[in-house]
Amino acid sequence: MRRTGTTRRGVFTATGAIALGAVLAGCGDGPGGGRDSGRSAAAAAAEQASAARAEKRIRTAAARTGLELLGNYEHVIRTHPATAAGLSPLRDAVRAHTKALVPAGGQAPALSRSRATDAGTAVRELAAAERRAADTHLAALMEAPPELARLLASIAAAGAAHAYLLTELAKETLS
Structure with missing residues (x-):
């Protein structure tokens, strides 16, 4: 007696045929493959240019904070x-x-004036500046492209560690 109805082999064959059809249909839609390829290439180029401008803006702001x-x-x-x-x-x-x-040939550091008269207070102010810089770098992560985001996250983590070390140094300096 022969089985009627849906078999496992039939399901796998149908699924494979559908997947193969989807793969073959997708092959012709790459750059130059469809009738909208000129528009999509222009859109992709505009998106890349916009991303490059955003990365430059984020790098410039982060570099200014670092300087x-x-x-x-x-x-x-x-x-x-x-x-x-x-x-x-x-x-x-x-x-x-x-x-x-900072790109090659970047800016010189912007010197600031601390109002602290003693070394301990100056180091505490420096710790606060490190915390603010780390927070600024973390805030920029949301807009940054992946590679720059990793760099900013690493710099922010280092800044948080520096803030901790500076706080401890300020305690030692006061003693």
Whole structure:
């Protein structure tokens, strides 16, 4: 007696035929394959240009934040030379992060003026500046393309670690 109705083999054959038909139908819709290819290529080019402008804008803003932070480090080290040993490695890391964001031949750090009269207060202000910079980099993640987002996330994490280290250094400086 022969089985009637749907068999497992029949289902697999039908599914394979449908999948093959979908794959073959999709092959002709690439660039130059369909009648809307000119419009879709122009749209893709416009989208790429827009993404490049957005990335440049995000990089410029992040680099400006890094340069301001680097200027803060330079000012504190220059004003309070006793902090140079603790701040120099962190400043060098901020310089490297900023260099990763700024194109070649970038800007010089913007020096800021701290109102702190003692080294402990200056280091606490520097810790607050690191926190603000890390928050700024995190805020930019939502708009950044994937590669830049990874870089910004890494720099923000380093900034949070720097803020912690600076807070501890400020405690030691006050003692």
